[in-house]
Every structure is written in C-alpha cells, then in structure tokens.
Amino acid sequence: MQSQSPTVRPKLSSSPCWARSPSPSFEQHMALAQQHPAYWSYLMTLELIDSLVAEMDVKGVSGAELARRMGTSRAWVSRVLSGECNLTAATMGKLAFALGMRVTTQIVPLDSAVAHAESGGSGPR
Numbered sequence: 240m241q242s243q244s245p246t247v248r249p250k251l252s253s254s255p256c257w258a259r260s261p262s263p264s265f266e267q268h269m270a271l272a273q274q275h276p277a278y279w280s281y282l283m284t285l286e287l288i289d290s291l292v293a294e295m296d297v298k299g300v301s302g303a304e305l306a307r308r309m310g311t312s313r314a315w316v317s318r319v320l321s322g323e324c325n326l327t328a329a330t331m332g333k334l335a336f337a338l339g340m341r342v343t344t345q346i347v348p349l350d351s352a353v354a355h356a357e358s359g360g361s362g363p364r
Contacts, residue, residue, distance in 0.1 A: 287326065295338065302317055
C-alpha cells in the first residue's frame, strides 16, 4: 500500500478579505467601462429611452397606448422601455413617430460625451 503525501494547504491570511487590497473605486470602474464601445452603445439606448419616457409623461401616453399606436404588443414596448432590446435606427424612428416626434443624431468627441454622461445624460451636449 502506498502512503499518501500530506495535503498541502495554502497559508490563510490573518487579515480580513476587505483589508487585503482595496477594490477599484466607482470612478475607476466607469473609466474602464468607457473604454469599450458597448458602453457607448448602451448609453445611447438609455438616453433615447429616457427621452421617450419623458415625452410619454408629457403627453400622457401609456405603454399600452404607445403599443397601440405602433401596432405592437404592450410586452414588447415594456421590454424596449426597460432597455432589454437592441434598438435599430428604424425602431427608434418608429417609437419617436408614435409620439409625434423624430430622432436626431449627433456624433461628438468622446470627451464631451463623457462629460454629458457624467452629468446624468440630461440636457444638451
């Protein structure tokens, strides 16, 4: 019968996990996120949704009414307004049209887009 070697266990630290190394700050996480195109794509979607919901509130249009105007389901409108859908330019236009609006676009330098995003995304760029 072969003898088994003793199990080698890693040495446990005496300090608690939260004291070992500081985790990145929120600002560091944001700076890292802003290096990826997906961040900017999703931010644009969220800004559009924010504008749609604000316009719906101003006009007193419910999700069900928006769905009726577009000839689609309330469930789809709900998914769109919760940010679950990847919107095409055509869909953005249809959503805006159903509210008597149109979508405009701008391409701006990232530094001004970062400032806009950090301000909460409201107001003109």
